[in-house]
Amino acid sequence: MSNILVYALHYEGQINKNSLGAVSEGARLAAELGGEAHALLVGDQAGEELAGPLGAYGAKKALIASGPEGLAQPVVDAMAKAITDGGYKYALFGGGLLGFEIGAGLAARLGAGVVMEVTGVRVQEGKLIAQRPILGDSAISEIEFRSPVGIVIGRLNAFEAKESGAGAAAVQRIDYELSAHAQQATMVKRGEQRGADVDIEGADIIVAGGRGLGKPEGFQLCEDLAAAFGGNAAVAATRAVVDAGWYPYAAQIGQTGKTVSPKLYLAAGISGAIQHKVGMQSSENIIAINKDSNAPIFEFCDLGIVGDLNKIVPKLTEAVKARRGA
Numbered sequence: 001m002s003n004i005l006v007y008a009l010h011y012e013g014q015i016n017k018n019s020l021g022a023v024s025e026g027a028r029l030a031a032e033l034g035g036e037a038h039a040l041l042v043g044d045q046a047g048e049e050l051a052g053p054l055g056a057y058g059a060k061k062a063l064i065a066s067g068p069e070g071l072a073q074p075v076v077d078a079m080a081k082a083i084t085d086g087g088y089k090y091a092l093f094g095g096g097l098l099g100f101e102i103g104a105g106l107a108a109r110l111g112a113g114v115v116m117e118v119t120g121v122r123v124q125e126g127k128l129i130a131q132r133p134i135l136g137d138s139a140i141s142e143i144e145f146r147s148p149v150g151i152v153i154g155r156l157n158a159f160e161a162k163e164s165g166a167g168a169a170a171v172q173r174i175d176y177e178l179s180a181h182a183q184q185a186t187m188v189k190r191g192e193q194r195g196a197d198v199d200i201e202g203a204d205i206i207v208a209g210g211r212g213l214g215k216p217e218g219f220q221l222c223e224d225l226a227a228a229f230g231g232n233a234a235v236a237a238t239r240a241v242v243d244a245g246w247y248p249y250a251a252q253i254g255q256t257g258k259t260v261s262p263k264l265y266l267a268a269g270i271s272g273a274i275q276h277k278v279g280m281q282s283s284e285n286i287i288a289i290n291k292d293s294n295a296p297i298f299e300f301c302d303l304g305i306v307g308d309l310n311k312i313v314p315k316l317t318e319a320v321k322a323r324r325g326a
């Protein structure tokens, strides 16, 4: 029997969407392995009201460890103790930079194998096999663990949060010791760097801008269009422009940025480099505006508009506003 321990990140009284996906996925896999999925929450604010409802996503048990939430090293301490005491065979993370840091720390602490950017996991002969895209997402590699503990870190949005309707998770508080180095960092401020209240990974519509915008102020065109769509629309960017300081890093889509799959991805002045493509190719509909008809993005978009974005985007914004009666 193999139980799976899933890290559940929380912020302002809510469990992170990717963590909910990881709990759901952990529950599915644990059932196939003949075990249970348990969740671990770290934080002085974490209580029964936050942990118990994880049962709806399939967690049979929710462990709560006190300490600072949002910092990696305290979670490594708490999780390493929980894994050792509980005899867990696998640990699962929903993705994101914090998950990468905790997973790497845990692997070092426990001598465990770790796989990052996982897009799928399956069970074979009582063991987990992690699937990870390689070579710019052109192929999938399958990874089996030889170590006693296997750590699986998903790519953002890889695991879907599914309510399975089970009852509340049994909540249990656990003790652990904070190592000296885990006390070196203190949380000064926690929040979303991307500004406003948009959630790029959760947005239905993304208006993304690239170097074709010409200058930092060019992003106003993307922001106006996103605002015209209203509701759940967000602005994103390529690495070229965030490296140039035109837009915040938190908005970067791609291999070294975020992975998104909105209903609509509108790319303005983006060439469509492979490193950008891997972060947005699973969008339901991709519209590209580019003045170069040979731009690579035209090879994988659903609708391509060849022309100057400075003329097209404002007209599109007006058309969307008119359509929505705004």
Ligand SMILES: Cc1cc2nc3c(=O)[nH]c(=O)nc-3n(C[C@H](O)[C@H](O)[C@H](O)COP(=O)(O)OP(=O)(O)OC[C@H]3O[C@@H](n4cnc5c(N)ncnc54)[C@H](O)[C@@H]3O)c2cc1C
Residues within 6 Å of the ligand: 209, 210, 211, 212, 213, 237, 238, 239, 240, 241, 252, 253, 254, 255, 256, 257, 258, 268, 269, 270, 271, 272, 273, 274, 275, 276, 279, 289, 290, 291, 292, 295, 307, 308, 309, 310
């Ligand atoms: C290891 C590594 C990791 C990377 N990770 C990422 C990543 O995570 N995300 C990412 O995005 N990139 C990443 N990159 C960079 C990537 O290779 C590209 O350089 C980058 O995506 C290009 O950004 P861009 O499309 O904004 O710029 P460009 O490639 O310069 O394209 C600008 C486009 O705008 C068009 N254009 C110009 N003016 C106009 C106009 N007036 N109207 C319409 N179109 C216009 C041009 O025709 C051109 O196609 C990475 C690179 C490496 C090596």
